[in-house]
Amino acid sequence: MVQELSLIGIGTGSPAHVTLEGVQALRDATVILLPCKGAGKNDLAEIRHGIIAASGTDARVVTFEYPVRDEALPYLTRVDVWHNEIAARWQAVLDAEWQSGPVALLVWGDPSLYDSTIRIARRLLPAPAIRVVPGITAIQALAAAHAIPLNTVNGPVEVTTGRRLRDLGWPGMAETVAVMLDGECSFQHLDPRGIDIWWGAFLAMPEQILRRGSLGEVANDIIAIRKAARAKHGWIMDTYILHKDT
Template identity: 65%
Template sequence: MSQINDLWLVGIGTGSPAHVTLEGMQALRDAAVILVPNKGAGKDDLAGMRHAILAVSKSSAQVISFDYPVRDDSLPYGERVDRWHDEIALRWQAAMKNVQRAGPVALLVWGDPSLYDSTLRIAQRLQPAPQLRVVAGITSIQALTAAHAIPLNTINGAVTITTGRQIKDHGWPEGAQTVVVMLDAHCQFQAMPPDAEIWWGAFLGMPEQILIKGRIGEVAASIVALRAAARAEHGWIMDSYLMRAA
């Protein structure tokens, strides 16, 4: 079998099995096959956490691991990501050659499949197109605001969700009272107004969770140093932050 007819994308939150909804746990039990990516040296924890969630769910699905491709950093950003997604779809398809059971195929998606995740876009590359089911998960935004015990928005205030790359290129989004930033490997908050407030978090929901809050001018250097140390220790890091205009 090399074709995926029914593909279930199950949001698993940000690292804790407790983040997986009851619907998500049931989907993992009902799936016939579950694909688990291996993301390379130093990132074994990511596959390990998926296996831990499967153990909690008591899923009896056939679990197939596949190696994640590496992006070609020599290419322009758009082309780099496009080719990377093409290769991931091919590896899903190749992994299906080892399937022993017919039925739905599931992928455990970090956070939620709809928020700054490309699994849905990769799924659109499959031929023939599978029947898609999406099971919502807790997003890093929810995990971040919950960890800091803060509301996402101010009263009647606009919220912009963006990326570190956009912050670098365009600065503070026009009209936004609150800015949530995802995928910022270069700590672009350092160039933001020093009197704006920031709530930063990494490994949200996990035992390794780290939180820092304060005015950017006062805590930016601490975040940069702590982030670098945590990444060196674990080999990877997933973090996000919320900024609020003064």
């Protein structure tokens, strides 16, 4: 029985994003689970391997294939089934490979913000003690890359998803909106008047791309750059911050 599972936030692509606590958690682990996300995404695994090597850990690295979501299912059902399958694959690997000691899993960004790793870990049976080691979020990395504060003085900020931005529009009384998990450039569905955008992809990697400006002026540029970068790399991770002049 796995008694402790450490979920380690590793930031957005730079080994320097891993905290000293995260490095120690890697060194304490006896097994590190590493996901393989399919053809064209090998560099994601390579980044994780680089972080593991830099930590100096003696842990054994075991890989598992990431399942694909069934797009035919309704959204919430699709995600629930997907999470069950991820947990089942973790379970199968651990049943076959684990012998003793703590297990670690590297989580892109931070496990607490728009990430389901903690929820998935709670589906393991028997349930291990879950240790969460915080990391740099994509929002932090984006704000730092653009050298901006996330909020205005006393101004409200909302963190949401591209899906909600498309379905519900600008959220409530927020001045600033940080958008996660948006593969469809949902900002193009907003009235751009009075809105500025700070966008970034491949944050903290050598491939990092940044764009900023009035939404009406740079939206099409961002859409084109994103499409080209995705075609070149086979994948893309991006996020953006919107601010409305109220």
